[in-house]
Amino acid sequence: MTARGQVLLVEDHLGEVVRLAQALRSRGYGVEVAADLASALQALRRRDWDSVLVGPAVDGGDPVAALRRLCTSTEVPVLLLARAPSHEVLDAATRAGAFMVLGAPVDLHALDLALDRAAEHSALRREVERLEQAVRGASRFDEVLGSSPAMQGLYDVLERAASSDAPVLLTGESGTGKEVVARAMHRRGRRAGGPFVAVNLAAVPDGLLESELFGHARGAFTDARTARRGLFVQASGGTLFLDEVGELSLALQPKLLRALQERAVRPVGSDEEVPFDARIIAATNRDPELMVERGGMRQDLFYRLAVIQVELPPLRSRGGDIQLLAEHFLTRAASRTGKTIRGLSPAAARLLLRYRWPGNVRELENVIERAVALTHNTELGPEDLPARITQGKAEASHGRPAARGAPVAGLVPLAEVEERHIRQVLEAVGGNKAQAARILGLDRKTLYRKLQGYGLEGG
């Protein structure tokens, strides 16, 4: 590459060619000459250029026709050198898509400026193409973005799992994308035309869960004035997503197991089995093997659910994905809010990379959306990021949580202490919100609300 860029000079007149080529080379440009339109088109196909310069003697003295043809076949900026250009020529050239029209014989200083601008334009176009390609190439599995080795390794597994009908158990910390993956698997699978029915087993009270899942007969209980189909049957032809399956009570586990084995459910208050035909995808942010070991989950149920088990990696182990996802969320948030934000400053990108991301992709998404909403900058900088990211150096750089029970340093607002403590407890119990709520003495709803406030949950 020549420092100031590659110029394709399209000119027929030998004297003019020699003069221009020499002048450009001595100014640091790389120059190649095409004597006519056909060879110019060929040169454009052969490699990438920073600019095309069309001389006045091209194509039997009709450079505008040549220019029109060039502009339709390349995105490289095309400049026209015209002898004493009339208004008509200027007009026609502009309409044909000329990047710039210069009078010949050209003032070399003006030509310099024009070629520099063209080179800048080309560099920008390449950068846009590179980003588009990165996003396209990275979104190998539907909307699940990631180009890190950890994610690339997963795409094959996900692709194969999507095309099978076997039950899938998705594990991974909170916010790692289990639900996104479940939806993507549904869209990519054979049942894409059917419904995707999601139920959060932690969010439905135990007393209601059975009839929610399996349905109930008319009169099964006081409020049951009509019979109701359960979610298993509603999901027939599609996918049933059993979210937070690790929270299912031991009382309901045998019933779920039975349904999975029989491929039929028994509505509450009914003696009849109702068959269903749904693909089952379950998810949990707990360690299911550990739960089995400790008696929190039946082993037979675990085996039924985890015919295929997929562990989603935490964001902090996904390296470059942090920036990729940040740029993705930034572009999306910026276009939603109509703001012009070019990207992340290098300092901001470094901070994001260093942070531990206990809330994983969801936390990153919330951080970026908040930053885009509040910023007055055209590039997100450290000042747009929350304090826990800009100040959490010691915690972040070691890749492990701050010492538990360490005294709170300095005089800080109570809310900050509370947030820190909740994060520590949550981390200590491996993201299990139900357990964290119990330890903290909060009800689950209150904990969810607080986590939402910290950008750790929901959204």
Ligand SMILES: Nc1ncnc2c1ncn2[C@@H]1O[C@H](COP(=O)(O)OP(=O)(O)OP(=O)(O)O)[C@@H](O)[C@H]1O
């Ligand atoms: N690979 C990814 N590409 C793009 N967006 C992602 C990706 N992973 C997660 N997200 C986004 O992050 C957020 C959290 O993802 P999701 O709800 O799937 O997490 P989860 O693992 O189900 O978390 P939890 O265990 O807390 O329910 C979503 O808004 C989702 O759009």
Ligand SMILES: [Mg+2]
């Ligand atoms: Mg989820």
